[in-house]
Amino acid sequence: MITAEEKSTGLPRIGDAAPIFDGPTTQGPISLDDFKGNWVVLFSHPSDFTPVCTTEIIALNNLQPEFKKRGVELIGLSIDSVPSHIAWIRNIEEKTGNKITFPIIADSDRYVSTLYGMIHPRQSKTHTVRCVFIIDPGQIVRAMLYYPASIGRNVDEILRIVDSLQTADKHSVSIPANWRPGDPVVIPSPDTQEKAEERMKEDYECIDWYLCKKNLSGNDGNPY
Numbered sequence: 001m002i003t004a005e006e007k008s009t010g011l012p013r014i015g016d017a018a019p020i021f022d023g024p025t026t027q028g029p030i031s032l033d034d035f036k037g038n039w040v041v042l043f044s045h046p047s048d049f050t051p052v053c054t055t056e057i058i059a060l061n062n063l064q065p066e067f068k069k070r071g072v073e074l075i076g077l078s079i080d081s082v083p084s085h086i087a088w089i090r091n092i093e094e095k096t097g098n099k100i101t102f103p104i105i106a107d108s109d110r111y112v113s114t115l116y117g118m119i120h121p122r123q124s125k126t127h128t129v130r131c132v133f134i135i136d137p138g139q140i141v142r143a144m145l146y147y148p149a150s151i152g153r154n155v156d157e158i159l160r161i162v163d164s165l166q167t168a169d170k171h172s173v174s175i176p177a178n179w180r181p182g183d184p185v186v187i188p189s190p191d192t193q194e195k196a197e198e199r200m201k202e203d204y205e206c207i208d209w210y211l212c213k214k215n216l217s218g219n220d221g222n223p224y
């Protein structure tokens with residue numbers, strides 16, 4: 001009988017060290033190593049010169065100043081060549097006025113997409129699906145998203161995940177559903193009966209001992 005562990009693909013999972021890669025991009029060769037100390041959003045798109053991908057790349061580019069404020073570098077990727085990427089982003093600038101300012105990896109040999117499990121063969125044997133890997137300054141994979149080729153990502157959600165991770169790390173708290181910076185945060189569950197009883201006496205907003213929220217005083221929960 002094959003154990004679940006044996007069946008595992010070896011692909012990165014939340015909490016793993018992000019696999020290091022080098023690759024050619026629209027801004028010259030990069031290595032993930034060069035980004036140590038920064039947050040990174042590594043995202044793949046299926047193909048240059050396709051409609052949904054174009055809407056996504058513009059939406060991410062428009063939010064890039066917000067990512068920068070939070071110390072986040074954006075890195076795009078598809079299996080198209082550098083000349084294709086260049087032609088695409090020049091066309092986007094010419095037609096829409098949006099100058100794409102982050103690097104896009106040309107993963108023609110599919111090295112990075114294979115390393116990160118970005119090709120889902122039942123969707124396409126040759127092109128990446130829409131993946132997002134959020135990597136922290138210690139180069140640990142902190143969150144992953146996978147969308148099919150036909151559905152454009154919500155780039156506000158990618159930024160919200162960054163805000164959530166940075167706030168959770170800074171304040172040792174958890175983040176409730178649909179949280180936005182400034183909203184109350186969740187206090188992690190108590191691990192003893194004594195702590196469960198203690199927290200009920202605090203000035204927290206509690207549904208019961210296992211679900212208590214608090215406001216982050218003195219700031220809006222946004223760490224940048």
Ligand code: BEZ
Binds near residue numbers: 052053054
């Ligand atoms: C698109 O970006 O529109 C797209 C790309 C690949 C497959 C399907 C849609």
